[in-house]
Amino acid sequence: MTEFASIDELVADGRSVHIECSRETSAALLAAVRARYRTQRCAFVLETDRGFERDSVASHLRFYGNIARNNMHHEDAISHFNLRGVAKRKIGGLAPSTLALVNLARASLFEPEICFLERPLSDLDAEGRSIALAWIAERMEQGCRFITTVEPLREALLMPGVACWHEEGRFIAVDQDDGEDEDGGAAYEGDEVRVLKIPAHTETATLLFDPRDIDFAESMNKATYLSVRGERYQTPRTMDELEHELSRAGFFRCHRSFLVNVQKVAKVERYTRNSFNLTLGDAAHTSIPLAKGRADEMRERYRW
Incomplete structure (x- = not known):
């Protein structure tokens, strides 16, 4: 079982990691990521991000697209995150699931090398989760490293990379199996159904x-x-x-x-x-x- 003895060791690991932890630990991880990767192209999505309430989705993303000055156009982000139907709506009136996608769309505009996300799946519905997970997987294949903090641990396991939980100052990686059953496991015996509670x-x-x-x-x-x-x-x-x-x-x-x-x-x-x-x-x-x-x-x- 892989363990990281400290936040600095975890952040320095180099792989995408998704950590079940408290909000206090999440804040400490955020500070460590900012300090270590300050010279790299980073994007951050925090739980407290609410945008400008009177701004529309389109103008909000256009603003950040102008700051990012990358190849990703804000209209492409709107399409990629399925936000076309709400592009003219005010940020303040969005449902939590839609706002979560807007925040991820904002992060995508920076085409980050390092991306820190706080609880990226918590507010998403099934369609939103699918969109978010597809984007994370796509960016990882292009070389982006993700560091996310989540609750519960199940959300960490949904994302590609290393899933960990925080316990008494240590970060413990979940064993990822490869389908081989070391002790033989339960033999599959067809469709027989037993009565049990x-x-x-x-x-x-x-x-x-x-x-x-x-x-x-x-x-x-x-x-x-x-x-x-x-x-x-x-x-x-x-x-x-x-x-x-x-x-x-x-x-x-x-x-x-x-x-x-x-x-x-x-x-x-x-x-x-x-x-x-x-x-x-x-x-x-x-x-x-x-x-x-x-x-x-x-x-x-x-x-x-």
Whole structure:
């Protein structure tokens, strides 16, 4: 497991990193990025960015395009981030998801070598996430390094690069699997379905969930959680135990930290040659990371 002992070590690493951390740590990372990369072409999108409320989207981006003086025209950014329908609207009247895309469009005008983003996916709907992730992947392929701060960790895993969490001054990288199961894992035995219940705990009760009601299971900060109808419940089961129990109920280990109910998957999205996400059919259109080593296995098993 890769660890970075300090902010300076993390920032100096050279790879794109996405960190689950507090706002205080995010502010410290921002200061470190500004200090280290002050001579490079940088772009910053902060959680507090609200723009000029009386400015239109088009004039706002035109203003920053004139500052950037790069090859990226503000009209191209409007089209790229699907903002044509709101180009004449005032910044102050935009929905949070649209404002988040405007902020990313502003950053794109600078064609940055280093891009620092605070919680870039938090306010986005499913379409906005797809646009943002595609832009991040595209810029990374062109050599841009991204440093993002996120919450929860799942958002870090959706983006190409190294996902980390912050704990007691250290930054710990999430193990990214390649699809090889070191201990053999749970053998897939066709479509046989067993009757079973998965336990989860609240403060006052133990709940028993039918696997059909579970959207996905997630391992985070040394605990395992079940996502059921938009709510999260901690379970005493480990991810390996859940995989063993649920594989015959239509669940697939799409990532070391995620087990997804395949019946809930509505879309498989590919952003680069090795970057995949699963979009669920729930009300929030939740995105789940699909490890590159698992994509071929999933395609072969389910003939997608």
